[in-house]
Amino acid sequence: MLRTPTARVLDEGDEAAVHRLLATDPVAACVLAGRIETAGTAAASLGAPLWGFGAGNELEAVCLAGANLIPFAVPGAERAAAAAFAERARRAGRRCSTIVGQAASVSPLWDLLAPYWGPARDHRPRQPLMAIDGPAAVAAEPRVRPVLPTELETLLPAAVAMFTEEVGVSPLRVDGGAGYRARVAEMVRAGLSLAWIQHGEVLFKADIGAVSRAACQVQGVWVAPAHRGRGIGTAGTAAVVEYARAAIAPVVSLYVNDFNTAARAAYRRVGFREVGQYASVLF
Template sequence: MPLWSPSANTPTAKVARATGGAVRVLSHQDTPALHKLLDADPVANVTVTAAVRQRGSAGPGKSRAGALILGVDGAQAGELQAACWLGSNVIPVGGDAADGELFGLAAGALRRRVSSIYGRAEPVLALFDATRWNNHREVRPNQPLMVITGAPAVEPLPGVRPSRMEENAEVERACAAMFTEELGFSPYQQGGAQYRDRIRGLIRSGHSLISVDEPSGQIIFKAEFGAVIDEVAQIQGVWVNPRWRGRGLAAPGMAAVVEYGLQLAPTVSLYVNSWNIPAVRTYERVGFRYDGAYATVLF
């Protein structure tokens, strides 16, 4: 196929050319194989599983900039060895460093703007290296992935509850404060409308939890479930208001979040920066155990 041909510039052609045909863009026909691959590691794959189940297909998104799912075929016909969600975030599914490298070559050829790469550490770091992208803000190479499947080992904080739509402004302020503290820049830099829609969606779905100081009306603790499937509910955005830190709220607050999460799924998970020793120790106290490591590259 001549490189000046229009068909040579499709995502399918770019991916095949960059990887010597080892990676391809998945289609709707690959949906059963993708579900099987995702189901092999539900804790690590919860975000992609939720997205694929919602749209019902392994095929490309409807819009021109919609997410693609890339795949490496397995040894058996109709089997996938590894996959990779490629949208505003890049998330490898299954596979090892060699698969991650192939997905990095494919992502580099497609030249999409992304906000992060995250997932199991080994393929994530190999993927990032292969892209040769040098516009990243930070690499977080070791983020313990932790799970809990039973009652928390700490007494839950009373009053932790789902936030309400009329509390949207206060919840958004707390979420933005946590985001800025954690990442070092405002979430509104990457699209204010999209960020506000995300917060409203979490509240609407019952996946935003808060504890409120009644006299002041201020949120003193909050957390969200960023991805929920039948098997796993993944916690994100854990935050204690700076005015209430040092009062022992984090572990009881997390215990309350775990209790709520176990009503959504039999396993509750999260991942945390390895350097955040107080948070790691808090999660251990609550009863979380280790399930390998994530890595995240931020752009």
């Protein structure tokens, strides 16, 4: 009788094995690697359980089961890992707002969870993962800079507009937006929110939403609607790349919806190249 592969909750003793696993694809694993470099692998310090899949002391896959469910697996292990992670996720019940990560890991996991957790509010199965490890190919907008803590109130409406446009729901719908405001404020304090602010108006913004030693991931890129079509997004993203490579990590990445042809073209002009595929399931 065949048994479903099983996953276990990892602890601090698994940290070295997790680092070895994530180092197999530092760009795709950036979000997880950044969390683990900061907090380790114990659930108490991570704030959520980290599930592991593999034989003996080595790991073929992990999945962070927090506000986002984030699986990562080596090529060839995705389906077996998905079966193990889906079994744990079904037993625990849905606590996440998103499943996100490598498409090869997210897709089989969602196939198994959809009968229990579906329907999703949105499913984005093809999101090109792009990266740049050298200078931007276009001139950077010099007025893009880290947002100052005193500019939080100026930034917040743009951040809310970006989130609503990208995700399809307002971040203010939960707890009146207190949690989202705290997250934006934290990013500003850490120097990870950049913007072009002119006469009290945000023309462009972007966040460096995940940071590991090897790579960082840009998120929340947004241009004010009245200023679109002028190349601000391209020049602004180039400025973010230059800042991030100088101050944060040698490789800068992002992922984008496959249907957003304008954004993909802009990122290619900056010098990003496609290095993988992400997928997202939004609840």
